[in-house]
Amino acid sequence: MEIRHLRYFVAVADAAGFTRAAEQLGMATSPLSRRIRELEKELGAELFVRxxxxxxxxxxxxxxxxxxxxxxxxxxxLPALVPPQQPQGLIVVGTAPEVSPDLRSRFxxxxxxxxxGLRVRHRPGSTAPLLRAVVxxxxxxxxxxxxxxxxxxxVVPVESQPLRVVVAAGTGFDERxxxxxxxLAHLPYTFLRATSAPYVAQIADSLLSRYGVSGRLPVPTGHADLxxxxxxxEAFTICGARFGATRNAFLGEPVLMLPFDDGRLRLVTSAVWRTGHAPGSLAALVAALATLPKGNR
Known part of the structure; x- marks a missing residue:
């Protein structure tokens, strides 16, 4: 038995299915199923009713x-018990999908x-995993x-952009x-898994409930289904007005990206680091970044 067998077992149990678990693990369904069969054979008992x-x-x-x-x-x-010794002059910087090219360029x-003399190693990811990695x-x-x-x-806010609602063309909003x-109360709101950006998900859920939008259709597999x-x-979603992975996914599609009448709704991007653990050079960079003009505000 290897740790991967237990990891795969927990993933399938949490997802209640092999296909969804395989997507979350970034692997094909067939090898995942074989690993579970190996575990069941070693334990001498079936673990799932299929x-x-x-x-x-x-x-x-x-x-x-x-x-x-x-x-x-x-x-x-275990890795957190023995922090890796990074080469001097190297920092690891995580970037969530909706960060603008402008912010990356400014940094x-x-x-x-x-x-x-500072080298930067980039690590893309969604908000929740990146926050865990920072901790x-x-x-x-x-x-x-x-x-x-x-x-x-x-936490230091470094960028924000207005939000847009994305609805299909031909659904009564074309001239708006x-x-x-x-x-939009008659339509459900569809969105990527809340676990990827829990803080954004909480804000969106509270906002939509306040305006009478009760339907929710979470999408577990990404923009390909959204x-x-x-x-x-069949549903509507929300994206940034000027940049971001969700906005880019809808370019060329038969949809409308309309502003809210309440123009105060914005998506905020912040720089985060462990308090008291940031290298001096990093703290200086963040301070300088926060004072630069933010073209997307």
């Missing part, structure tokens, strides 16, 4: 789940001008989205220049 629509745990699987999850979490926590220029010390600085209230982290969220759902008029 049917066409859903996968559920057997009694043996239910007994294994809690200790297996504990083993995986303890294993994943790169600052590094080049103020810390020419663990795996990432020195991360540019993430939403209101961050994580204990032990310093803006709209109110109350006009775009056709909105383009077909």
């Amino acid at each position: 049917d066409y629509h859903r996968v559920s745990l057997t009694p043996a699987g239910e007994r294994l789940l809690v200790p297996a999850r504990d083993v995986v979490e303890r294993f994943d926590a 790169t220029t600052l590094v080049r001008e103020q810390q020419p 663990k010390g795996e990432v020195d600085l991360a540019f993430v989205h939403g209101l961050v209230e994580e204990p032990g982290l310093s 220049e803006s709209l109110e969220l109350t006009e 775009v056709p759902m909105v383009s077909a008029g």
Whole structure:
């Protein structure tokens, strides 16, 4: 038995299916299924009841789940006990999907001008994983989205952009220049997994509920499912007005990107790092970045 067998077992149990678990693990379904079969053979018991629509745990699987999850979490926590020794003059910078090219360019220029000997290793990712990496010390600085209230982290807003609602063309809004969220109460709101950007998800959920939008259609697999759902008029979503992965995914699609009548709604990007653990050079860069003109405000 290897740690990967337990990791795969926990993933399938949490996702209640092999296909979704494989997508989350970044692997194909067939090898995932084989690894689970290997684990079942070694333990001498079936761990899942497999049917066409859903996968559920057997009694043996239910007994294994809690200790297996504990083993995986303890294993994943080991690197934090021995922080990696990074080469002198190297920082790891995480970047969430909705960060603008302008912000990345401003940061790169600052590094080049103020810390020419500093090397930057970039780490793309969504907000939640990047915040966990900052807490663990795996990432020195991360540019993430939403209101961050994580204990032990310093937070400096460095960018914001207006939000747009994305609705299908031909659904009654074609001649409009803006709209109110109350006009979308008949449509569900579709969005990427809340776990990828929990702070943005919380703000969006509270906002939509306030305006009477109660329907929710979370998409677990990414923009490949989000775009056709909105383009077909089955739901609506929200994106940045000027940049970002979600906005870019809808370019060329038969949709409208309309501003809200309440123009105060914005997506904020912040620089975050562990309080008291940032290298002196990094603190100076963030301070300088926060004072530069923000062209997307």
